[in-house]
Amino acid sequence: MSETFEPTSASGPQEEVGGQGDWIARPDELEAYRIVGRPVAGGEGWTYETVYRQGQRRAVKQLRRPPQAGAEWPSTSDLARWQDVMTALATVDNEHLVRVLEVFAGPPPRPAGTRAAAGARRYAYVVMEWLEGSTLENLLRNGEIDRVEAVKHVYELASAVSALHSSTQMDGTPLIHLDIKPANCVVTADRGLVLVDIGTMRLLGEGPDPRRPRSLGYTAPEYTRAPERSPAPAADHYALGAVTYFCLVGEVPPGDMDSAAVRASARQRVERAAAEIKVPRTRLGDLVMGMLAADPADRSSPAPAELLEAITPERRRRRTLMLVAGAAVIGVVLAFSLVMGNEGGTSSTPVSSVPNLAPFGASHASFTARQAGDSLQISPPLGTNRYDFLWGMSTGPGLVACGSVVDFDVTMDPSADRESGFGVGVAPRSSIDADQPSGSSVQYEWVPRSVSSTPGSRIRPALLPGGAWNARTQPVMAPDVGATHHVHVIGEGKGLEMTVDGVRASYDVPRVECGGVAIRAWGTSMTIRNLRIKLSA
Template sequence: MTVTTTPGSGASDPGDPERPNGLFVGPPEAPDQYELLGKGIAGGEGTVWRALYRGKLSLPLLFAVKSLNRPRGGPDDWPSAREIQRWKDQIVLLNALGTTHVVKPHEIFLGARSHHEGAVDGEANIPYLAMEWVEGETLAELVYGAPAGGRTIVERMKYVTQIADVLGKLHSLSQMKGNPSVHCDVKPGNCIVHPERGVVLVDLSMMRLLDDGSGGGMYSIGYTAPEVIADPYAPRQPSADLYSLGAVAVACVLGKVPPEPSRDAIRTLRKEVRAVGREAGVPNPEAFAAHVLAMLAEDPARRPSDGPAWAGQLLGMVSAGTASEVSSGTPRKTPSKAPGEKPSEPSETSVTEKAEPGARPASGLAALRGRLVLSVPALVVVGITVLLGIVLLRPSNADGLLGAWPEPADRGSADPPLTRPADPAGPVATGPPSATVTPVPPSESAAFSPPGTRQAAPGEDVLTPSVPPTQHPATTGPPGSTQRPSTQPTPVRPAGAIGAPAEGTQVRQCAYFSGTSRLPAGKTLILAVRNLSSEKPNKYVTYVFGWDKPSTLSSWRGRQYFGDGDSSVGQKYRVELMVVDLAAARAATAEAKKTTPADYTPVHALASRGTALAARTVVRIAGSGPNNNCAA
C-alpha cells in the first residue's frame, strides 16, 4: 500500500521509507526545502533518502536526496568550488543527453546537516544532490541469489544491453556535446529496473569528464577493473567502465558478485558461465562464456571497445536459443531470488577499506534504493550480428581466453594490490625544476588508433584504443620445402601514439597527455618537453603514470608542464613520447632521490637516451592547468 504524505503531516516514522522522519535539509536560503522520508541508505559516498520537495507548492514532489561524504584523505575545505562546479556541469550535461537510461538530476546545493523544521544546526557545508525518484528494484535485488535460467537469461542480457547503451552515450564525444564522461561506479546496485521502462543507471556522484584528472579513490569490490584497483586515484578511462559492464553481465549470469580480477578467477568464471549458459539453453555456451569474459581482460586494450555492440551480440547469443522469450518491449520483471531473500550488494570502498562482497547497508534497500528511472526504448538485435558473434568469438582451445591474463609470474602477483603504495617507486611525474608536482593522476580521452591500425573516420567515436597482437610469421625454407610456423616469437618493436591533446592545442601551465603503446620487455615510457620558442635545447622529462609497470602501458596517461606561471604565454612547446630502458629510469630515479630536495637532473637526462615514438606541438596560453594545475 502506498502512503501519501504532505509536508509535516502525520507522525514521523524513521523506519517507514514512505513516511517523514522528522528531518529536513536544504540550501541556506531555504533550509527546510526537502522533507526527508525514512531512514535513508548509507553507502561509501554518502546517504540517500526519499524526500519531498516543499517550496511553495500546494502538493510536494518526490525526489531522491543524497548527502555526499568527504572522501577519505580529502582536504578540510572539501568540496572545493571546482568540485561544486563539476557536479553542476554534470547536471546540465545529463539533462541535455536525452537518454532514458540515466537518472535525471535536479540540483546540487550546500546545506547544513539534517535538522528538525526551523532548527538549522551548523554551517551549510554539506553537499546534497537532488535527483528524480521513480519506484523500482535494483538489478542486484533482481539477480542476486540465483543464476540465470531458461526463463530469465534473455531478460537479464537485455538489462546488460540497456546499461551498455547508457555507457555508449556517456563515452561518446558527439552525444555528450564534446564532453565525454565516465560513470566510475557501474554495478547492479546502481542500476534500477522499472517494470515498464527498463534499466536506468544512477548514483552519479562519481561521474567525471574524461579530462577531469582524478579517479576519486573510491571503487566497488567485484566491479572494478584491475588498473583501477592498482591505482584508484589514477584517471579513469571508458575501458574501466566497460570492465564494470562485463562484471555486471557476469553477475546477471551467475546471480552473485564476481570475484576480484585474477587469472584463477577468470578460469573459474569461464567454467561457471559456460555451465549456466548450457543449463539455460544457450546454443553455444563456450562461445557465450568467451564473449562475456572478453570484457574482463586485464589489458584494457584487449577489451571490446564498443560496449553496445558487444552487449547486442551477447543478447543475440542467448536469444538464438530462446527466441520465443524475446519480446520487443522491456523485459518482464521475473524475480530470480527466493521469496524473502535479502540479496547483498558490495558497497563503495576507499583505498584503505575493502568491502566484503556480502555486506549490505542495515536499512531496507528493497523498499528504498531503486527508484530513479526514466523510460527505455527497446533494443533491436540484428540476426547477422548474432551469427557473427557466435562464429567469430568461438575460442580455438579450452584455455584460449586465458591468454588475456598473463601467468602470475609475468605479473608479479596473481591479484592486483588493493591499496595504492604510500611511496611509489620514483616520481609519478616531474616537471621543470621550478614545478611542484603531486602524484594524483588525471584523465584524458584516448579517441585514436595506435600505429598500424585504422584511423577513425570524421565524427566516429573511438572509445578504447587497441594494440594489435604480435604476429608470428611462418619460417621460410628452400624451394619445395615445407614451411612451418616459427617457434620463436618475432621481437616486439616499440610503438606508441599520442591521442590527446591534438596537434596545435592551446595549453595552460600544465596539460594531460594520453595514448597507446606496445613495448618490448624492459622498456618504459616518458614524456619529454622542449620549448621551441627558446634557443635552449633543454628537454624536461616526466614519467607517464605507472611507468614502473610497463605491462600496464598499452593505454597510457601522463602530464607535462609548460613554463613557470604565465611567463611563457604565446610560446610553442614540443612534447615527445619516448621509450627508454626501464632499468635506466629506475636508476635515474634512485639517483635523483639521493639529495634533499630531490635533484631530477638524472631523470631529465633520459631524454638524450630515449627513442621518440610520437610528438605533439602545443601553444601556451595564460592560466594554470586543470585539476588544480595537474596537482590535486
C-alpha cells in the same frame, strides 16, 4: 531525527545523516526537500526518498565526506565538476541514464523549522529524479527475478554506458561513470534498467580522484593497484563485464583476473550459465571475459548491439535474423558491383565506382533506406531510441580496402527541427558487426542550442559504434546544414579528413584501418546525390 553514523575508517569524521521528517536545503533556505523514507547507505553516501516543497518526489544523495575533509568541503572546484557532469548529462537522450536536477552544498539534514547551527559542516547533495523500482542487486539476491530476466537488462546498461562514452551523444563531453555495479542499477517498470549515481563520474580527460570509493569485484584492477591513475572508458567496460558476470553466475566475479587458472574457471562458469539459459555460450564467454581482461589494453568494449545478440536465446535469434534477412531481400538487392574499365579495354582501377549499398540498423528499428544509381535516400528513426543505434547504408563485407575516397552532395530535410541534433556521418573504412558499423568516422552535423551555447553546423570525428573520441578534439565550424553541400571524405593511412564546400577538418586515427564505406544519418531524413566511392589497397 538526525542520526550520527560512525566513520568507515579510524581517521574519518562522524557523518550526520538525516531521518524521516528531517529537511535538506541550501544554507540560505529553511526547507526544501523533506525526507519521507529511511536513508539507504551506499559506498558514496546516503540516498533519501524526499518530497520537494511543491510535492514532487525526488531522490537526494548526501555524499560522504572524505577523510580529513576541511570546513570548506565540498570546494568550489568540487561543485563545479559535479555541475559540469550534470550539464553534460542534460545533453543526452537515453532512458537508461538517471536525470540529475540539482547539485548543491548545504548543512546536515535538520528537523523542520530549524536552522543549521553556526559552524555546521557542509555536505554535498545531488538531487535526482525519483525512480520507482529496486536495484538489480536486490532483485537477484532476493530471487525476485531470475538469470534470464537479469541478463536482459545487460543490454540496457550497455546502452547507458555507450551513451556516456559517446562524444556524439554527449555533445563532445563524454563521461566515465567509475562506479558501475548492480547496486547502482535501478530496474523500473517503464524504463527498464536505469544507471544512477553521478558522484564518481569524471569528464574524459580529467585527472584522477584517488579518494573515490572502490567497489570490490567491479572496480577495474588497474585502479585497485593504482588509485591515482587517470580514469579511462576501459574502467567502465570492466564493470559492465562484471555486472554481466553477476547476472549470469549470481556472484561477484573473482578479483584475480591476472591468473590464467582463475580466468579459465570464470569462463567455465559463464559458459555453463549461458548454456542453462540457452544463449550462445562461446560468444557470450568471449564478450564477458574480454570485458574482464586484467590489462586495459586488452579489454574489449562491445557495442550494445553485440551484447544484445549474445544474450538473445538461440531460437529467438535465428527467427529474428531470418525475418531481417527476408525483409532485406525484399527491400534491396544485397549484391555488390563495381563499374570497371576504360575506353580501350579492361582496367583494375575503378573509373566510376558506385556499388550497391545495403542498409544497416534495420534489425533494431525499421527505417527508410533506398538507392537509385548514385543517389541515396535515408530516413532514420526519430523516436526516443534515435541514439541507441546507428542507421544508414554501407558497402558491406564484399568490398574491403585500406584506403578510400568518398564524394557526394547532401541535402538534409529543410524542415528538420533545429532544437534537436541531426547530421550525416561517413566511416570510410568500417566493418559491420551485429548490424552496426564500427571504425573511425567523421560527421557533418547541426548542434542545437539545447546542447551548446553557440548552436551551428560542425564537422567532428566519432569512433563507431559508440561515438567516443578525445573530448579535447574541438569541432570545426562548417557551412550551414540548411543548403545542399558537397562532402569529400578521405581515409588513408592513419589520416581521416572531411571537406564540406572547402571547409576542411583533418584528424589522426590510432591505427591503419581496413574495411568498407558506411554512411549514416540521424535526426532527420536526407538525400545524397552524385555518390562516388574510390577504394584502394
